[in-house]
Amino acid sequence: MPIHYYVILSATLFCIGIIGVLTRRNAIIVFMCIELMLNAVNLLLVAFSKMHHGSLLQGANSGIDGQIFVFFIMVVAAAEVSVGLAIIVMMYRNVHSVDINFLNRLKN
């Protein structure tokens, strides 16, 4: 498949994630949109990995780094989600809401 297709697909998914972050006020949905953005990047990395594997052919393992990266991103994402959800739970316990508009402490 031409690489453009993948790149534009990933960009579109990423931008949908951004729009979600900007428009939704439910902290959990915002968090999910961030996951969506991470996945868009993952897809892009895999596509580029395969592109390099196909076009460079410098060795049997060329392009494999991209997929290793994706692996690590998933690892980090998992860790991030565990911490992030814990924070959301704590926030809910404190203000009984997950509306991010309550998180305006930065103002002061």
Added chain:
Amino acid sequence: MNNLLLLIPLLPFIGFLVNGLFRKSLSKSMTGIIGSGVILAAFVISLVLFFKVKGSGAPIVVSYFDFISVDAFRIPFAFQVDQLSSLFLLIITGIGFLIHVYSTAYMNGERPEHFARYFAYLNLFVFSMLLLVMGANFVIMFIGWEGVGLCSYLLIGYWFKNNNYNYAAKKAFVMNRIGDLGFLLAIFWIIAKLGTATYSDVFAQVGSFTPTELTAITLLLFVGAMGKSAQIPLYTWLPDAMAGPTPVSALIHAATMVTAGIYMIARSNIMYTIAPYTSDIVAIIGLATAIFAATIALKQNDIKKVLAYSTVSQLGYMFLGLGVGAYTGAVFNVMTHAFFKALLFLGAGSVIHAMHHEQDIRNMGGLKKHMPVTHITFLLGCLAIAGVPPFSGFFSKDEILVGAYNENPLFYYIGVAGALMTAFYMFRLYALTFLGKFRGTAEQQHHLHESPSAITIPLIVLAILSVFGGFLGIPAVFAEGAHTLENFLAPIFAASATYNESHTTGHHLSHQTEWIMMGAVTLLIVVVIAFAWRAYSRREKFVENRGLGKVLENKWYVDELYDAIIVRPLHLVGGFIKDVFERSVVDGAVNGVGRLIQYSSRQVRLIQNGQVGSYILVMVLSLVVIILILREQEVIFTALRRIF
């Protein structure tokens, strides 16, 4: 020789630095020794130089470095000691030394740091004055010129806690600035025309000026001299300058600084000689000032004011001498005037000192028996200034008057009238102060005493000089060729003399007539003195002046006139600018900027709303913009270029 020349101004400058910087730690006696010592040393060096110049007859010119150096144009920092400047050097350092010694006693009541400040100023003044006299070009002269103006300001306002004194200081400074502007313009003109300001070059090329230019330049120079030497219309600062300590009045406002204008014109005599209109103007203004100030002096009651107006009057005589081409007479009068006016001021200071700062002569009288030394020296000074032969004033004044007669007999008659007035007001002053009965309070009478020797010795020295100083310039009518000063100064005025000989228009006075005139004037003076003596020696009551007397007492209301035509309109303009322009435009701009920033920051603060979402929004938008800029720089720049 170079170092010797440099030492003369340098020594007072060192004295200024030492006294000025260590004024808090130096004792009074130490300050006095340093302050007077440096002047004495400068005097000794001046004496050496004087005899050197007298011996060789050639000016000593030493150039140290380029003060200004732009392309081919340069103003060297150079000193020139010739007959004229060596004479002034002697007057400045000699009388300066006497007055420094006098000051150690006169200012003894001051606190040590103020005492040292006084001496620092005085030394700085001597330094500036020496610079003025020794400079080999107009620029160096101007530096000294400004320096003495500054010192005059500082010393008039020496008792800066009295606001009136500060006003007097400011008045002197501003009046001097008006004159300085003229001087400065003249210097610029000379430099623009000739590309040099060095005396020898300028005077050698004086023929390259057109008559109009020469008249304009000399008039501008004369404006400078007017300011510094207190001529009409810029004379009003000098009487007010009496606010300063009396030795300052003696040194700066009688003996030295005010003669700077005379020095300047005498220095550039050739320019005045061949600019006939200017010479006439100088003579007329000098004569007018001489008469005008003398009339005011007739009715003044402040001992220092009388002397101040007398100074203005005498300066007028000197300008008359310069205007009629009697340069030697003018310089001669500078010298003798320095002697007797310094003497009179110091004597007045001695009286004021004894009277505990009482200056009104109506409250004095009968001081003769309390202060014998002061009395005798003061009397000698009065005789000298009145022009009684054979005292010094007689010779110098006579020489100027004879010069005036050669130019125009009318000048002579008016000048004689002024001389008679001089004799009158001086002896009125003398009689009211020293003769008759004491009219002050008993308290003052109890404290009357003769001044200490630091005051009386300078008085005696100056009295001797006042009596015998005139013999330096015995006129040709007594003995041909006995005019030592004329012979000495001849090289300075040689060019003018040559020019005058080839263009002579005036009639020459025969010795016969001169004898008769001299005798008649002397007789008149003696009569006037006798009249004043009789009229005032037993005066007990003083009636309010009326009519002309009141006008004279109020100095012809000149201060009020200046106030009405110059100061008030300026105040009005200033008030308008302050109230309208300043408030609405300047303040408006300043406050407007402040208000705009406050307003805009209040608006900008709204962006900082604490909502993470809005921050991300801005982030995303910025990302878009950055990518656009990176990708489309060419397009954006072209578009911007098209817009702007």
Added chain:
Amino acid sequence: MSITEIVFWFLSGLALVSAIMVLLSKNPVHSVLWLIAVFFAISGHYILLNAQFLAIVNLIVYAGAIMVLFLFVIMLMNQGSEPEPRSKSMWIKMAGAISGGSLLLVMVAVIRQSANLVVRNEANDIVPKEAVARVGDIGLIEKLGNVLFTEYVVPFEISSVLFLSAMVGAVVIGKKE
């Protein structure tokens, strides 16, 4: 149109539609389900690109573990039924949508002009580079495992430390006082 392309278009469409539905659905639980659909579509892409290991990991970790965690949290808060309050003004959403859209526009423009993504073929025509589908073995677990435990063994171990600290952090934060 080859079978690869058909699968590609199908998966892409599925991913985009599901992603949009994540935003649009009012109920957070539905959002989670739509997001799982997106992850399935992306896993499908991975398989298409012969990255089988990542496809499986993606399903297990994201669709399995993470999304289940999300569901747990949502249910814990009893948020499922109540919709988000819509009182907030509309223009914030408009602004978000417009800025996101313009970012997409700009990125697409950049991608279209990028010289790094194109290559000249034998006929000297400019053609886009290919992401080879269904061939190549770098996505297989054997190859990846080899690289991961030789070249990337240190980051791998460090990531375990990261996990540990994340776990501790989650426990500390989530603990009741």
